[in-house]
Amino acid sequence: MRSVQDALYNWLSIKVVCDARPEDTAARETLDLFDGIIKDEHHLTNILVTTDEVMYYVSYTHEGESKKTRFPRELIEVMLNQINQEPDKYCNFPIES
Known part of the structure; x- marks a missing residue:
């Protein structure tokens, strides 16, 4: 991911799916991937998501500086x-053990 904004957009989009569908293993794996990108590649910490009727707000710390963006x-x-x-197009296929 080139930009923090793009990484946060992708992370938040799949996080919303994961929160609504906690049994969705594909969504969880994708969220884990984007979680790694925003933390390991972009070094974001203290990530907090809030929302209202129109927007999602993401506050975070990047390189010691508090920042906030919205979508x-x-x-x-x-x-x-x-x-x-x-x-029907998005069935969950549990991981086989």
Whole structure:
């Protein structure tokens, strides 16, 4: 991921899916991937997500500096809405042990 903004956008989009579908193993694996990117590549810490009717707000610390960004809900929730509209296309396949 080139920019912190892009990494946070992808991370938050899949986090919203994961939060809504905790049994979705593919979403969890993808969230883990993006979690690693924002923490290991971009060195973000103290990540906090809040929301209102219109926006998601992400506050975080980067290189010792507190920062905040925001994303429109309609952008972040696109993936979740698509899954909810066509759930048959997004079956969960549990990891076999």
